[in-house]
Amino acid sequence: MTSPRAPVRILVCVKQVIDPETPLSAFKVDPATKRVLAAPGVPPVVNGFDENAVEAALRLKDTVGAEVTVLSVGQGFIMDVMKKPLSMGADRLVLAQDPSFQDLDPFATAYILSLAVRKSGAFDLVLCGRQASDWDNAQVPLVLAELLGLPCVTVAQKLELAGKGLVVQRALPDGYEVVEAPLPALVSVSNELGEPRYPTLRGIMAAGKKTPVTWTAADLGVDLARLAPKLRVLDLFAPPREKQCEFVAGENEADAGRLLALKLREDKLI
Amino acid sequence: MTDMNAETVVLGDLADGRLSGATAELIALGRKLGGPVAVAFAGVGLESAASEALAAGADKAYLLNSPVLAELQTDALVAAFEQLCKHSSPAVVLVAKTPMGRDVGPRLATRLGVGLAQDCVDLRRDSSGTLIATRPVYGGNALAALAFSDARPSIVVVRGKVYPPLAPDPARKGEIVRFEPKLDPSAVKARTVQFVRREAAGVRLEDAAVVVSGGRGLGGPEPFGMLKELAGLLDGAVGASRAACDAGWIDHSYQVGLTGKTITPNVYITVGISGASQHMAGCSGAKNIVAINKDANANIFKEARYGVVGDWKKVLPSFIEAVRELVKS
C-alpha cells in the first residue's frame, strides 16, 4: 500500500507515570497534598498504552514511511524514561515542560497538548494511549480531538491507512467495530494492538544522541487561567481491604483441591 | 447553589431494541439523587424504549430524532446531546461507562465547557447540595472523592453494576418529549462501517453467577479447556486476566478488569491470577472469591474468601473431580 502523503507525519502523545506495577505494599497516598507518592527506588515509566501508540506509529513507519514525533506535557521528566520511545524508533521528542504543568486535569492537559500540536507544524495523525494508568481517565484524547476539531477513534486494536483516510478496528467488549475517518485524525490505541517492540541497542545509541525540544508555558502561549482543574479533589485515599481468606490445605495439593470443593459445597456456594 | 428541582438527564442506550440494563441502572441512580429524571434516546423507533424507561423509574423521556442520527454515529450523538443540554440545561448528565458513553461524555463536557468525572462508583450530594463523585484511580489502588462546581451540567460517567435497577412498574406515568436537533450530516467525520461480534457460547460472562478465570500462571492456552469444563459443571462462564489475553491464549473478550469486563458473580474462581488491582477492579463486586495460586503472598489472597496455596496442575484436577461428584448429588 502506498500512502498519498508519505512520509506520514505522526504525533504520539506520551505520559510519564508512576509505575503501575508498583507492589501494593509500596503504594502510598500523601493525604496532605492528595497525591500518590512514587515508591522509593521505583522509577516512573512511559504509560503502557502510550507504548502501544508508539508501536502503532512505528508500524506505519515500517510499512508506509512516517515521521514520528513524541509529545509530552508535564514537569520533572526523567530523561532515561522519556527517551524510550526514541530508542524504540521514534524520530523526535518534544517536552512541554513547565512548573505550572502539575496536577493538571484532562481538560488542561489536552489544552496544552493542543497548543503543542499546533506549534509543531503540519501533521496527519495524532496518536494517544487509551488511558493513563495514574488516574485512568481515558479522556485526554477525546478532549484533544475536540479542541483540534479532529475526527476521533478510541481504543484502537489495529489501524491502517487507506486512500485518503484511516481504517481503524476499535476494540469492543465482544469483538470490534471498523471505523473509517479522513485524515488528519486522532486515534487512541489499546493493548490489543500487540506488544510494543523492545528498544534495540542501535536505537538506544541513537536516542542517546538526540536532544529533546522543550517548550515552556510561555513558549506555547498557555493561558494559565485555563489550567485550573474543573473538579476539586476532596479526598484521595487507599480503600480498606477487609477480606479474611480461609486457606484450605490437605495432605497434599490434590487433597486440598478436593477439600476446597467440599468446603464450597458446605457453604452452599456450588 | 444547586437547584434541587433541576433535571438529571440520563443518556439512554438500547440493547437489542430494548432499554439497556446500564440505562436502567442510571435511572435508579438519578432517582437516588432526587429531582426529576429524564432519559434521552437518540435514533428512530424509540417509543417502546421510552415506556420501558418510564417503567424503570424515569419521569420523562426525550426522543431525539433526526435523519443524521439514524446510524447512531458517535459524532452525531455528541452534537445531538449537546443541543439537548443547551435546550434543557440539566443539573446532571449521567452517562454509562460503555464504549459509547466513554466517548460521548468527555466530548460533551468539552463542548459545554463543564467538568466530568469518569468511572464513578458513588454519587451523592453533600448537605449544601454540592455533587460529589467517588471513583477508583491508580487501577483501583486509591479512591478519589471529587466535588463538582455549579457549572451546568455536571457530567458523570458511571461504572456498570454499581446501582441495581429499580423493579419495573408498568403503571408509572411520565412525559414523552420529542426533540429535533438540527444536525449537519458533514458533522459525522468518523463513521462505523461494520461490527464484528466475538461472543462466547453459553452463559454470558457479565451475567454468570459463577465465573472461572485463568491467568498467566496457566502457562499456555490448553489449561483453559479445564476451566471451561469446570465452568460447564457449575453453569458458569470462563474469564481471564489481561496477561492471559495479551499472550494470545484466549480472546480479549474474556478479559476481566479495569479495561475488560466488570463482573459481579456469586462465586469467582481464579486460577494462576496474582490479583493485580487492575484485575480486581473488574471483579471486586464478586461475592465470594476463590483463589488457587502457588504463591502464598499473592495479592489475590488478600481479596479472596477461600484459597488454596498450590500448583494448579495438582490442585485443579481433583477439585474438578470433586465438583463433578458434588453437582451430581
Ligand SMILES: Cc1cc2nc3c(=O)[nH]c(=O)nc-3n(C[C@H](O)[C@H](O)[C@H](O)COP(=O)(O)OP(=O)(O)OC[C@H]3O[C@@H](n4cnc5c(N)ncnc54)[C@H](O)[C@@H]3O)c2cc1C
Ligand atoms: C492501565 C492498566 C489496565 C489494566 N487492565 C487490566 C484488566 O482489565 N484486567 C487484567 O486482568 N489486568 C489488567 N492490567 C494488568 C494488570 O496490572 C496485571 O499485569 C495482570 O492482571 C496480571 O495478570 P496475571 O495475574 O494473570 O499475571 P501475573 O501477575 O503474572 O500472575 C500470575 C500468577 O500465577 C501464579 N502461578 C504461576 N504458576 C502457577 C501454578 N503452576 N499454579 C498456581 N499458580 C501459579 C503466580 O504465583 C502469580 O501470582 C492492566 C494494567 C494497566 C496498567
Ligand SMILES: Nc1ncnc2c1ncn2[C@@H]1O[C@H](COP(=O)(O)O)[C@@H](O)[C@H]1O
Ligand atoms: N501529560 C500528558 N502528556 C502527553 N500525553 C498525555 C498526557 N496525559 C495524557 N496523555 C495522553 O492521553 C492518553 C489518555 O490519558 P488520560 O485521559 O489521562 O487517561 C494517554 O495515554 C496519553 O497518550
